């Protein structure tokens with residue numbers, strides 16, 4: 001799938017409007033990586049994978065298919081100005097190996113320092129999570145993204161979700177989100193699937209600090 005940068009994201013139903021970044025296709029021409037694009041802020045902001053069920057993708061510009069890249073899912077980036085960007089997890093690879101240059105407004109958003117304050121996007125995802133009138137997949141779609149807000153309210157929301165019987169199937173995502181927060185979490189009290197997701201994320205972070 002190829003989508004123009006900054007076009008509205010429509011691939012998958014999500015509770016917030018997002019903009020596409022890095023959904024490259026046949027019209028992209030690989031080139032040497034640009035020396036002025038610093039991949040470090042991008043790498044630091046790319047920890048929490050969303051929509052991990054989308055399947056596996058090989059890089060179209062790497063020769064051969066014997067070394068598939070771990071291209072499963074998306075990253076969502078929450079800018080301080082209210083924008084949300086959705087990119088394939090291959091984004092870092094495209095930047096570092098194939099010279100893809102993300103839009104300047106996206107790169108600038110990554111450079112804004114400081115943690116996100118709790119805002120209406122967080123409120124929307126948190127409220128939706130406990131809305132019984134909505135389908136569970138949509139309710140659960142923003143669980144990992146909630147970890148974008150390093151805020152005590154996120155812990156409260158996720159712990160409540162961990163014990164919500166309607167969200168049992170989302171347990172792994174709830175655990176992963178809890179593990180992404182810089183807080184001590186009472187992991188021993190978590191339901192089994194939540195604990196599993198928690199341990200999985202902490203192990204991944206240990207392997208890729």
Ligand SMILES: [Zn+2]
Pocket residue numbers: 059060061062093097098
């Ligand atoms: Zn490649």
